């Protein structure tokens with residue numbers, strides 16, 4: 390008879406544009422530093438890198454100013470929370486058979502990024518969660534069941550990552566082609582619960598079958 394193995398569902402949750410609002414803060418800083426320069430409203434943001442769109446739209450001088458803002462010390466610590474993210478992630482982690490980890494790519498061109506990301510987690514989620522923080526450039530190397538991330542394409546050394554990528558909707562990707570991938574539109578409408586329940590059911594089926 391099939392044995393019930395109490396395996397947990399491991400969920401990786403990205404930081405920028407999933408827990409913390411990189412784009413909102415970037416635009417606010419740009420507008421406050423350069424009130425007379427043209428800017429791209431969030432509703433018109435397309436493509437993952439803000440710098441690329443500023444380069445193309447207003448020239449590389451503008452793109453360089455954008456880049457300098459997110460490379461400056463303090464930028465990552467001061468990011469505001471994506472609405473309801475902290476509450477949702479804590480609630481998700483408290484679900485039976487669910488284990489949440491935070492998985493974020495550091496920006497090595499910003500000297501303080503690593504510690505600032507850890508600070509953000511401590512400030513918003515609490516000290517215990519710093520131990521659940523995975524900072525890694527290549528997320529394909531992490532073995533988990535689900536990755537919730539705003540970047541539409543996640544590639545790396547592992548061509549067949551174990552996780553299923555769920556695309557978290559952000560201003561830059563709302564019109565992006567994501568093929569067969571599922572989307573999560575935010576943390577406020579509670580749809581993340583149904584999503585996780587679907588994965589949990591699949592996990593339980595696999596546990597029984599194996």
Ligand SMILES: Cc1cn([C@H]2C[C@H](OP(=O)(O)O)[C@@H](CO)O2)c(=O)[nH]c1=O
Nearest residue numbers: 403404405411437438439493494495496
């Ligand atoms: C340059 C750049 C980085 N980032 C984020 C993505 C990575 O964090 P995360 O993996 O938490 O989403 C981090 C390093 O590239 O900065 C953006 O979200 N937009 C950008 O334009």
Ligand SMILES: [Mg+2]
Nearest residue numbers: 403405406539
């Ligand atoms: Mg991100």
